[in-house]
Amino acid sequence: MDNRKLYGACALTSLLLIAPLVQAAADKAVPAQQSPAALNDHASGARLQLRWEVQRPLFTAQSTRTQTRFILTNKDSRPLPAQGWSLYFNCMDGVETGTLPSKLVIEQVAGSLFRLRPAPDFAGLAPGQTLDIVYYHPGLIIKMAKAPIGPYLVYDAAPDVGTAIADFQLLPVTRPEQLDKGNSGAAPVVTPQDTYRRNTRADLLPAAEVPLVLPTPLHLQAGAGKLALTARPMVQAASALAAEAALARTLFPASLAAGGPALRLDVGKVDGQTSPEAYTLNIDAGKGIAIVGNSAAGVAYGLQTLRDLLPLPGAGALSLPEVSITDAPRFGYRGFQLDVSRNFQNKQVVFKWLDLMARYKLNKFHFHLTEDEGWRLEIAGLPELTSIGAVRGHSAKPGVRLQPAYGSGPDASDPHGSGYYSRADYIEILRYAAARHIEVIPEIEMPGHARAAVQAMEARYHRLKAAGGKDADKYLLNDLNDRSVYKSPQLYNDHVLNPGLESSFTFIEHVVTQVVALHREAGVPLHTIYMGGDELPNGAWEKSPAALAQMKKHNLETSADLWDYFYDRVDGILHKHGLFTSGWEEIASRKTMLRGQHKLIPNPRFTQRGFSAYVWNNTEGAEDLAYRLANAGYDIVLAPVTKMYMDMSYNPNPDEPGVNWGDYVELDTVYDFIPFDYLKNASDAQRLGKDGLTDYGKRRVRGLEATLFTETVRDPARIDYLVMPRLLAVAERGWAPDPAWATEPDAAKAAAVHRRDWSGFVNQLGQRVLPRLDLEQAGVAYRIAPPGLLLDGDRVLVNHVLPGVTLRYTTDGSAPTAASPLVTGPIAARGVIQVAAFDRNGRSGLVARLER
Template sequence: MKKNLLLIVILLGSLNVVKAQKLDIIPKPVHIQQKPEVFVIPSSVQLIIDPGIQKSASYISSGFLKNSGISPKVSIGNKHKKHTILFLVDKKMSLPNDGYQLSVTKKGVVVKGKSPNGVLNGFQTVLQICSAKEVKKGTIPYVQIEDYPRFEWRGMMLDVSRQFFDKETVKKYIDWLAAHKMNVFHWHLTDDNGWRVEIKSMPDLTLKGGFRGPGEVLLPSYGSGNKRYGGYYAQDDIKEVVAFAAARGVAVMPEIEIPGHSRAVTAAYPEIGCVTTQETKSVQGEVKNVWCVGREENFQILDSIIKEFTTMFPFEYIHVAGDEVNRATWEQCPKCKGVMEKEGYTDTFQLQNYFFKRVEKIVEKYNRKTAGWNEIIKGGTLSPNTEIFAWQGVNYGIESVKRGHKTIMIPGQYTYFDMAQSENERGHRWAAIIDTKRVYRYEPIPINDLTHEQQKLIKGVQGALWSEYLDLPARFMEYQSYPRISALSEIAWSKKEDKNWENFYSRLTNSHLNRLANMGIAFRDFPPTANYNKGKITVTVPYTNAEVRYAVQSSEPTKQSPLYTSPIETKDYEHYKFKTFFGEAAASPSVKAEKPAVANWNSSKIEVLKISEDISEHVDKNGIWYLSFVPTEETTANGTIKEISLFENGKLIKSYATERTLKTKSRLRFVIDNYNEKNNYRIDFTIENKEAKESAAKVNLDCSPYQEPEVKVTSSMSENPKFPFSSLEDYKIDTYLRTENSCINGDWILYTFTNAVTASKIDVLTGIPHHPRFIANDGHVEYSYNGIDFEKGDSFNYGNAIIYPKQAVKAVRIMITGTNNEPILAAQDLRIHP
């Protein structure tokens, strides 16, 4: 028996020895074979770098030192030597241009690529292996890897117009892309809110159009405040960035925003715009932001601008935008109407096509190709060489391909990283709530809508980070980028059949988040899950050894907050917040504890479900309670909810007869004002699944942390009928006020309560919920105990102010003392704390 036990121990020990270390490579390689042995990197290791990638020698050397801890000797050549690390270009390899082979044996390390970029991709894999959690520093496990990308175009766009990022920040952003084998940096250099690239033939584009603020030709916007804000890149800066990117295998594609989104241009050179008697607004509310198509001199100006662009950017494409053009301006412009009459056009899309055909010729004149957003294919045909970026949705990519254009899939619904990552985070919402998992789920080729030959026109996939709301908090650009770009890189590189979220998430959280932190990225970590049940909050960490901290009284957890180690006993679960922290800079959004669902269902057939649940254990106080229906996945949001009723001791409290689809994420209000712990509460509702599609959801019941007293709202400003003053009286989180015009000194919004309200604190919020557009910049809040005499409270700080009343409040007033430099003002429901 002892002999058998000894054999088992020896066997288990040997198994432990031969166990291969997890390498956690992102994006996942195509083919990989691994052995348990490791190559121990000599302390005086030599890096032999092919002359074909000599420009990258310094980058390779410094990256190797940082990730391995060993300072290498570098020589330029292509001869194999033992115990060296060789980076070799081999044009005869039967791999795609960006592909590579990596061999690690007892003899050393060999990275071969068919092109310089292929070698650099192999180098990134070496760095990731060296920095994997289970790999001992100074060693490289024996591996044989053959790897190549699924798509030749693997891009990411950064908007530097709304927010200006200096040269060094842009270089770091490119460095991070290279680490993920992304090969195109799309640089959005011009827009309404700033022109960022020096054009020597038109200096005022940057001297005037590169700045906004008091006394500038551009008004403050997107949080820039009442100060001079902006900047631009000199042509030498641009060339430096382009060379920096090239050394890392990244091409830089510039974008000139024309003919719309051009307020910075027309502010610096007014003659470029249309002359009209009636101003029209763009989608973003800008005026005078369109190039005049009927002014012939404008095409000469564009020629000179594009010529200078080609001296800075060697990339084969120049992106000329074409999105969201305010064509209504052309309808008012005599010169533009003259072109339409001359050419026999019947609509302004044809005029837009006329414009881009002329731009194509200018671009081709300088041996470049044109790229643009999907709107440019409207109104007529374009050169088959023009590349289309399908941002408005997958269907626009399908249309582009069917018209014969090479197409980059960049649908806002999956790859726009200015979108919020959860319901309670800052960011846009018009496309979708986009977290890392949703990005990873995206498939760029719609195989059911395109033939095999048509599919070949989908050249690649790209993400975009628009910068409207990247001003605050600090380093929010990094938070919005990663790890969503990590997911995007695997979509762009790895085989479709190898995609698996659980596997990706394991690689990401085991090693790759630490790599991101070592790169200096303040990424968005994954939040914990906190559940409240029977007097205890229990937290589930998002991955092994995640650091979760908490705060009470609804304050935000910090690195100094208590570490969560065991369940927390409390009755005030709603006052706790929890957050994951990683290193010094990265963190997740904070989350509150959730009570168990009061009901749930899962149906995949046509049927009617009548659900009745005893919810007595979920109700524990008087207050305003909200019942919400939350689909378990985006794909399960099918079915209709109806006949919703709440009962107390068998007596109906309230019912809702109107049908609601699950897609609407309904949130229903109930008031419980006769609570007793002996009371019995029941919820009844009906689900009708009208199609044989999966319908699955959980039903939550939560008590509001705020009071909702009856209130009447009036204002000196006129309301937008779609966003009326009554939106500030309903306490619905998804409704808000928009005024019809911009605010000026002396404007006000008055909240008058039917009965005076006793509160510990009142939050007064302006702007659109979760992404602060149209906020009050200059102004303060006032409050009255009798509805007649008002006391001055706090000034607005980034659109928000707080009142701490000493007695019952009868009225609250927003007072504006200056314009917010926006076309309108928005305001939200008061948050009235008990």
């Protein structure tokens, strides 16, 4: 949790939300006859140039801070006025506020929204003039995710008009003083040499030795022959398997004539396998193809395996290897969470990821629909949730829309800051997922991370109150007399749902009822709703008259008791609808103190209530929390931040996208995750005092989930980059049994087996899995990692994390293109060597550089 000072009280925050109208300053700044639009265009976003740069970190015995600067250049023919304007921007982890040497003042508006405005002695900025605006960030800036984003200009005389500064860039972080990490212990920059050494953990395999199926099946027996596909297979399936039959037909080129071998799809008993997702796949040169599943889902997974066995698109003669496969998943829960609240994505993006989930046998879609920065689902009877809670943009008046966040800027029509799924959209998503045997688990965040709902319902209250409505406070979520002092990691102090208000539970009941109705209308079962639970800030509720009255009424001694009361009520609402409660680990935990430090322990109150807790925290002493909760009787889903968070950056390099508050997560970091013993390779000191899973606890582990939060994700291509190919390692860990290296007690033997298996996995990705996506034109802009480079005498050695990918190089310092020479071995040429990997469509990956 962030322990920096709270920036102002609620009253100050409300004042700062309204850009003050200072008439004298406005008169001085611009001609009085100008319209607000013309006024804001004057020396505005269209004519200002803004750059941002890390200068250097500053280390003292007490703290670390980073000196940065804005470089503001006036490209207009007229001056930027001395007074009467503000420059707004978002900054995720905050900045130090106050008056700056540049005679500007930096202020927090609310949360991550800040602004620069002129101090009284600011002289303006003449045409062509540049101003250095030096200021400071708390802590060490390693990732550019901490940089300002989404700057825009507002004039006091037109306080509702914000104009984005289009000419805005982040300058690269390359100089030694910029990269200085002092004695912080932060990971160093990854060099091409580091990458080369890491890549040597795998061997290049010939095509014939590359594993055929991902994720690895339970049993695979290869035959001796091949089934030639000179014509499209004839699909035979019962009407109940119509969707699977349709999928089967899409696997084969439409150019093939009809009349090929039989492809039989059946639901039947898979011997020895109780999972409903189990299947058998048999390919016989004489008999054709047969897939039998314990359910339709099993049949669908058998078809995805059949897809893997097909030659890559564009191959000459089509054939399938004779093979007999019996397969079933290790875990019944294999999930992917997509956050569409912080940055919205339309339903076509959701469809794309549902298709990818189905392809790699993931079956739970955790749909993160609500947050501080956005409510993304239409709820009948509460239009403000989407008319206000789903819209971000600049406004001088409170209660009109949410403030800009994560770079969404001033425009309320920004497609990622604003947007929601209509009831019809959501029903369409549910049916699309169900057809692919994927369960949608909607998330309604509470009691923290609820600012969008809190703000929307307060706006509803004020609107109805002004109109004399009787039930204005029916769905109010915040105590208007609350004087609690707290701050969330996202820097909010007004975002918490209040359990002291009966209206909070009325709201929850209404939302749950409507979500249940949507699933019923879609004809798609609903088993659980994810009810949040994470990161309630310390101090919340403690000075709320409503919360204190609730505590007195029910003889509750602490806010932890009030937490239990809240989730007891929430669980009762869900149970009334036949649902069980899911949420973050905190719903199964009790907050307490140990030696003056906050600590989470298993909460004895809810162990028999059927809660499903998703455990993200495996850091800073909580490495074994998931195991302790499982051992205590809670059903858990493993979602550890250091292994399964797809928004974590791959490495510490400043220009590598993503965040780093939890860890860095490379492809092998995910692959090496051992669900039942993820402390196996930790040091003795790290394991000391930590619990392992008991046999009972193992039975409580439902599975695992990859998580993508989208603070740094606006473009859908960034989702591709962060999630793929790491999601493929998640699929492998969720489906396949423990590999031998995970349970081998002999370290040397385990290392040898690991090298064999890891080589198989990365060759599979590089030679089969990702090329298939390329050639099918699946539109997945997965991360193509930079090559490794190592100077070896008079030659440069080159390798890649995915052996077998195409590598191209240049020697003149230019970036390689699809026409550059191929890397066929060590590079003997001299000069500025630059190397990049390319996909099957000629798309380039990150470039590695070495001078010699």
